[in-house]
Structures are given as structure tokens and as C-alpha cells.
Amino acid sequence: MKVMTCPLNGPRNISEFTYGGEFKQMPDPQTCSDAEWADYVFNSEDILGVVREWWMHNPSSYWFLVERHTGSDEILRTFDPKEVFNARVEFTAVTAKETAR
Amino acid sequence: MPFNLLKYGLSSEYPVEVDLPAPKELKSSYDVVIIGGGGHGLATAYYLSKYHGITNIAVLEKGYLGGGNTARNTAVIRSNYLTSEGVRFYAESVRMFEGLSNEFDFNIMYSHRGQLTLAHTDATVRSFRQRAEVNKHFGGRTEMIDRQQIRELVPSLNLDPGHLPVIAGLWHIDGATARHDAVAWGYAKQAAKRGVEIHQLTEVQELVIENGTITAVKTNRGTIKCGCAVQAVAGMSSQLMKKAGIRSPIQTFPLQAMVTQPFKPFLDPLVSSSALHCYVQQTSRGEVVFGGGSDPYPLLNTRSTLDLKESLLAHAIEMFPFLANAKLMRQWAGITDMTPDYSPIMGLSPVNNYYLDAGWGTWGFKATPICGKTMAELVASGGKVPELIRPFGLERFSTFQQVNEMGATAASH
Numbered sequence: 001m002k003v004m005t006c007p008l009n010g011p012r013n014i015s016e017f018t019y020g021g022e023f024k025q026m027p028d029p030q031t032c033s034d035a036e037w038a039d040y041v042f043n044s045e046d047i048l049g050v051v052r053e054w055w056m057h058n059p060s061s062y063w064f065l066v067e068r069h070t071g072s073d074e075i076l077r078t079f080d081p082k083e084v085f086n087a088r089v090e091f092t093a094v095t096a097k098e099t100a101r
Numbered sequence: 102m103p104f105n106l107l108k109y110g111l112s113s114e115y116p117v118e119v120d121l122p123a124p125k126e127l128k129s130s131y132d133v134v135i136i137g138g139g140g141h142g143l144a145t146a147y148y149l150s151k152y153h154g155i156t157n158i159a160v161l162e163k164g165y166l167g168g169g170n171t172a173r174n175t176a177v178i179r180s181n182y183l184t185s186e187g188v189r190f191y192a193e194s195v196r197m198f199e200g201l202s203n204e205f206d207f208n209i210m211y212s213h214r215g216q217l218t219l220a221h222t223d224a225t226v227r228s229f230r231q232r233a234e235v236n237k238h239f240g241g242r243t244e245m246i247d248r249q250q251i252r253e254l255v256p257s258l259n260l261d262p263g264h265l266p267v268i269a270g271l272w273h274i275d276g277a278t279a280r281h282d283a284v285a286w287g288y289a290k291q292a293a294k295r296g297v298e299i300h301q302l303t304e305v306q307e308l309v310i311e312n313g314t315i316t317a318v319k320t321n322r323g324t325i326k327c328g329c330a331v332q333a334v335a336g337m338s339s340q341l342m343k344k345a346g347i348r349s350p351i352q353t354f355p356l357q358a359m360v361t362q363p364f365k366p367f368l369d370p371l372v373s374s375s376a377l378h379c380y381v382q383q384t385s386r387g388e389v390v391f392g393g394g395s396d397p398y399p400l401l402n403t404r405s406t407l408d409l410k411e412s413l414l415a416h417a418i419e420m421f422p423f424l425a426n427a428k429l430m431r432q433w434a435g436i437t438d439m440t441p442d443y444s445p446i447m448g449l450s451p452v453n454n455y456y457l458d459a460g461w462g463t464w465g466f467k468a469t470p471i472c473g474k475t476m477a478e479l480v481a482s483g484g485k486v487p488e489l490i491r492p493f494g495l496e497r498f499s500t501f502q503q504v505n506e507m508g509a510t511a512a513s514h
Contacts, residue, residue: 001291001407001408002408014304015434019397019398019399034499035499038498039499042441042498042499043348043349043350043498044339044347044349044350044351046339046340046343048349048401069400070353071400071401072398072402073402091328096226
């Protein structure tokens with residue numbers, strides 16, 4: 001079986017993992033237009049080449065990032081998301097009125 | 102006898118019928134360029150020449166005719182979908198398939214078998230009831246059947262596989278199968294007879310778009326001008342759409358299938374189970390075809406994997422235990438253009454005179470005739486979208502009007 005190296009658990013069979021979609025930036029749902037949101041939700045890059053994507057190790061529920069070639073199915077690199085998410089995100093509370101808009 | 106044969110061979114009275122004329126040089130310009138020489142592209146060319154009198158058409162195929170996903174699917178013809186839009190569209194396709202052999206004067210080996218989908222849970226039974234009613238209402242023949250009726254239809258089926266006993270079945274009387282590559286050949290033969298040019302080994306490398314309108318395509322054999330172009334390149338749809346600068350919701354996954362050695366006829370209907378992620382049918386040659394869902398992650402490659410084959414076969418053997426001793430003859434993979442709502446993308450695109458026939462995921466073969474007919478109408482009318490395919494426009498993903506066929510499509514074929 002194909003083996004993927006989990007950054008947390010080491011080399012594991014690919015059947016232990018779940019594909020989680022392309023890695024992409026989420027537009028701010030409070031400020032973006034409907035078209036931007038639809039593009040984010042539905043459209044895909046579907047690149048033939050090296051892609052960056054989310055994967056999860058099922059038994060440990062651990063999410064991480066993978067760089068993989070979608071032509072050769074070669075896994076080039078797996079790494080912890082903290083490499084990309086290296087700054088603290090401050091969430092401001094949204095009032096009920098705003099969310100129900 | 103040998104002399105008779107020799108006489109026949111030398112006689113000019115019985116010339117060998119040429120199905121496809123020998124390839125010619127590309128012209129510098131065509132009214133319609135169809136990218137992709139699979140079933141859909143060839144059907145579009147055929148109906149354009151037959152119903153609309155348009156014959157200055159080039160069908161460009163990068164490999165050989167019907168050598169892509171037209172020859173890689175599992176040749177299931179059915180219309181028992183969930184939505185009214187889906188049922189109307191596929192039911193018309195099923196009706197068209199019945200007459201194709203006569204129309205082509207070429208045997209597509211259409212075989213009316215009926216298709217049986219198995220329910221293993223109460224939730225599936227409820228969704229089957231809905232599908233049966235929608236199907237009846239919009240022109241298909243589908244009914245719910247119980248265990249006893251399933252046993253009579255398919256005596257070799259194990260009704261109590263492991264942890265998932267069969268509760269009921271969705272019996273789709275219109276279900277059928279046909280020889281998939283013969284469908285492409287039949288369309289090619291008749292289209293060529295009417296003057297359509299079919300160019301194999303001709304790969305479209307670039308699209309020339311001026312002021313938002315397609316004007317030419319660049320191929321490995323030179324640039325050709327076109328009045329309009331149709332893309333019908335299942336498996337590579339998203340890549341070609343990118344060349345046209347179109348954003349698409351398509352994600353591309355392989356789908357693996359296989360056939361066994363031939364057996365005496367034992368299985369008449371096509372049998373599928375979405376809970377077991379497997380569908381099984383016996384071809385007219387006696388081989389048993391197994392197919393399942395798409396691979397669990399995207400890939401633009403037709404490689405196969407042992408682990409997917411093992412899990413698929415484990416389920417197939419639960420359904421038909423005696424096949425445990427069968428030997429596999431061939432296995433392969435196709436590439437599926439999956440859309441988020443499991444419906445195709447047909448119709449206009451943001452580029453003028455550039456028409457889309459994409460997003461055919463795992464449901465393309467069964468739509469070949471109706472797809473060709475409606476795409477031909479679209480092209481001939483210069484962009485007036487036929488009623489039947491209006492719900493499948495690309496714009497549905499920005500107006501939140503999806504046609505959800507996931508439940509009626511995923512792994513149940």
C-alpha cells in the first residue's frame with residue numbers, strides 16, 4: 001500500500017488518511033461578495049502538477065498539509081500547519097443582528 | 102470454397118465497407134471545431150450534420166477515437182435519478198439508446214437488462230421511494246421491490262452480506278447496457294458519411310480568444326480558425342477550461358474497474374449497492390464487470406492501486422460469494438471530472454462561441470445520445486440553450502442553484 005508520512009505519527013498506510021481538499025485562503029464572509037464566496041466554496045484549481053492540500057490522519061484526528069504531484073501521485077512533503085499558520089488570529093465577536101443580515 | 106473466397110476477395114462488386122475515411126490534411130478553417138473524439142464529441146458532430154445541416158465540422162482527438170473515458174466506463178445505461186431535471190434528461194437518453202443500432206446500421210450491442218439497486222438501511226429505502234416516484238412521474242419505469250422479488254430476479258445474489266442485510270431494492274426496468282466503444286464508432290461512421298472530418302492524433306494545445314470570443318485553436322498540426330468550438334474532453338475538462346480562462350468547480354479523480362474471466366450467463370440485471378460501494382454486471386461475452394466509486398483523493402492519472410481493488414472486490418464477493426474463485430482478466434482506471442453536485446456542466450461559457458460539455462464525472466456514457474443532440478441544438482442555434490440542459494449551466498455554481506444528484510450517483514452508477 002502507498003505510504004504517507006504523517007508529521008505527527010510517522011509513516012502510515014494511505015488508508016489511514018482522509019483527503020481534506022485544496023489548501024486555499026478563505027475570504028472574509030462578513031465583507032466578501034456572494035460571487036467571491038461562491039468561488040471559494042465551489043470552484044477548484046484542480047492543478048495538474050504540485051498542489052498543496054489538507055489531509056487528516058483518521059485515528060489521531062490530526063490535520064496537516066501535504067505537497068503532492070497530481071500527475072505522478074508522488075508525495076513530496078508533509079508538514080504541520082503551524083508552518084503556515086504562524087500568527088495568532090484574533091476573532092472579534094459578531095453581533096446577532098449582523099449575522100442574521 | 103477457397104476459390105469462392107478468392108473470387109470474393111478479387112471482386113469489385115463487394116468492396117470492403119470503409120467505416121472511417123483515411124485521414125486528410127487539416128483545413129485552415131471550420132464552422133465548428135469539436136475538441137474531443139469520444140462519444141459526446143462524435144455524437145454532437147453527428148446530430149449537427151443530421152438535424153441541422155452543418156457539416157463543415159472538425160472533431161479533434163488527441164489520441165484515438167473513443168480511447169479515453171468512452172472506453173473506460175462500465176457501460177451502464179439508466180435514468181433512475183433523484184431530481185426532475187436529471188430524470189427528464191437521462192430518460193430521453195435511455196430512449197435514444199434503444200434505436201441507435203438501427204440508426205447507425207452498426208451494432209452497438211444494446212442489451213435491455215434492467216438495473217437493480219440494493220438498499221441495506223431504512224434511510225436508503227426512503228430515498229428509493231422518492232426516486233421511484235420521481236422516475237415514474239418524469240418518464241422512467243422504476244419500482245420498489247422486496248427481498249423475495251430480488252431473489253427471483255437474481256438468484257445468485259447473497260441477500261445477507263455480513264453486517265448489511267438487503268432490505269429492499271429499486272428496480273429500474275429501463276436499465277440497459279451497450280458496447281461503449283461501438284457507440285463512439287457508430288457516431289463516427291455516420292458523422293463521417295455526412296462530411297464531418299475526424300482528426301485523430303490531433304491535440305489542442307491552446308485556444309485563441311480575441312475580445313472574449315474564440316476564433317481559433319492551436320493544435321500540434323497547426324492553427325485552425327473556427328466559428329465556434331465545443332469542448333468534450335471528459336477527464337481533462339478542468340485543464341482545457343483553464344486554457345479558456347474559465348473558473349470551474351471540477352475536481353478530477355480516477356475511477357477503477359475490472360472484469361473477470363467469462364462465465365455462463367448467470368446475471369441478467371445490472372446490480373449495484375451504494376452501501377457496499379460496488380456495482381456488478383455480466384457482459385454479453387460472459388465477463389463480470391466490477392466498478393466502484395472514484396478514488397478517495399484527486400489525481401489526473403489512470404494508475405491503479407491494489408488496495409482499492411481489494412476493498413472493491415471484498416464487497417463484490419459479499420454480494421456474489423461464488424465469484425471468490427473467479428480470475429480477473431483485465432483492470433483499468435478512467436478519469437472522472439467530479440462536480441460538487443454530481444450533475445454535468447453543459448451549455449454556454451464565459452467565452453463567446455465556446456460551448457461546454459464537461460463535468461461528466463461517473464455519469465457520462467449513459468448521457469451520450471441526449472448530450473450530443475442537445476449540444477448540437479445549442480451550437481446550431483448560436484447559443485440558445487435547450488430547455489432540457491438549462492439546469493446544467495456553469496452559472497449554477499455562482500447563483501447557488503445546484504442540481505443535487507449525489508445520492509443517485511455516488512458508487513451506485
